[in-house]
Amino acid sequence: MTDAVAVLANVTKRxxxxxxxxxxxxxxxxxxxxxxxxxxxxxxxxLIKLILGLLRPTSGRVEVLGEDLAWQTSRGVRLQMGYLxxxxxxxPSMSGExxxxxxxxxxxxxxxxxxxxxxxxxxxxxAKRRVATYSKGMRQRLGLAQAxxxxxxxxxxxxxxxxxxxxxREKFYQIIGEMSEAGTSVVLSSHALAELxxxxxxxxxxxxxxxxxxxxxxxxRRMLHDPVRIRVTLADTQIAIAPGVxxxxxxxxxxxxxxxxRCREADKMDVLRRLSSLSAAIEDIExxxxxxxxxxTQFLGQEAAE
Numbered sequence: 047m048t049d050a051v052a053v054l055a056n057v058t059k060r061x062x063x064x065x066x067x068x069x070x071x072x073x074x075x076x077x078x079x080x081x082x083x084x085x086x087x088x089x090x091x092x093l094i095k096l097i098l099g100l101l102r103p104t105s106g107r108v109e110v111l112g113e114d115l116a117w118q119t120s121r122g123v124r125l126q127m128g129y130l131x132x133x134x135x136x137x138p139s140m141s142g143e144x145x146x147x148x149x150x151x152x153x154x155x156x157x158x159x160x161x162x163x164x165x166x167x168x169x170x171x172x173a174k175r176r177v178a179t180y181s182k183g184m185r186q187r188l189g190l191a192q193a194x195x196x197x198x199x200x201x202x203x204x205x206x207x208x209x210x211x212x213x214x215r216e217k218f219y220q221i222i223g224e225m226s227e228a229g230t231s232v233v234l235s236s237h238a239l240a241e242l243x244x245x246x247x248x249x250x251x252x253x254x255x256x257x258x259x260x261x262x263x264x265x266x267r268r269m270l271h272d273p274v275r276i277r278v279t280l281a282d283t284q285i286a287i288a289p290g291v292x293x294x295x296x297x298x299x300x301x302x303x304x305x306x307x308r309c310r311e312a313d314k315m316d317v318l319r320r321l322s323s324l325s326a327a328i329e330d331i332e333x334x335x336x337x338x339x340x341x342x343t344q345f346l347g348q349e350a351a352e
Contacts (some may be wrong), residue, residue, distance in 0.1 A: 084252030
């Protein structure tokens with residue numbers, strides 16, 4: 047656990063009679079990108095605010111950069127955090143460079159580095175314009191710039207790609223990847239499940255104030271019953287697959303040259319090895335795995351059934 051940047055141990059946060067999070071265990075490690083997914087009110091924002099020290103837990107331990115935040119949050123810890131809230135409002139009469147200079151001084155960072163940071167997020171051309179003239183996507187990029195001030199050791203992002211077009215989302219995830227490679231721990235809360243796959247190392251699924259799943263996308267798929275589908279296009283309409291080649295694995299014909307195999311995630315590699323013996327008979331293989339939307343829906347369904 048020497049690489050742990052943030053640790054929540056058996057944490058519960060109550061707002062009067064309402065639960066924010068319940069009995070939550072969570073670890074964010076250096077260089078790790080973690081996606082938080084869940085419905086509104088699931089506890090994602092509460093988790094982020096506990097790490098930031100904006101909320102104190104009702105019970106349990108919150109430790110960030112070696113300090114127990116259940117009791118205090120030192121300025122030194124805060125200066126090593128970056129935070130982009132879901133709804134960030136900037137003074138409309140200030141220019142982009144004035145806003146970033148204000149936040150740089152708050153974080154005790156040199157203003158001289160701000161131009162490079164504005165270029166990195168793609169709004170250097172609008173640095174002297176008033177924020178009132180910025181589009182939603184430009185304000186979001188200015189928010190990301192302030193979160194990146196000082197190369198934080200932990201970066202907390204709440205719905206960060208709202209208002210960004212596909213090209214800007216790609217640029218955003220490129221920056222996040224660079225931060226992760228430099229050792230920053232990134233915790234990213236999002237409803238945009240489809241775009242998270244391949245962009246995070248681990249997923250934490252929240253529902254009704256509780257963590258219901260935690261692992262890589264592959265690990266979460268292995269926990270579920272939704273089968274992997276392998277679509278095989280045969281090289282010729284006359285080719286027949288002998289019954290014993292795929293063992294007990296279920297498969298069906300879908301047209302004269304196409305067959306579909308359904309198997310568990312754990313059996314996928316065995317099926318592919320069996321198919322490799324038929325390489326001369328196969329024109330193409332397509333693997334269709336459950337997407338994040340399907341994974342999320344199944345975990346919610348499992349929780350509701352318990």
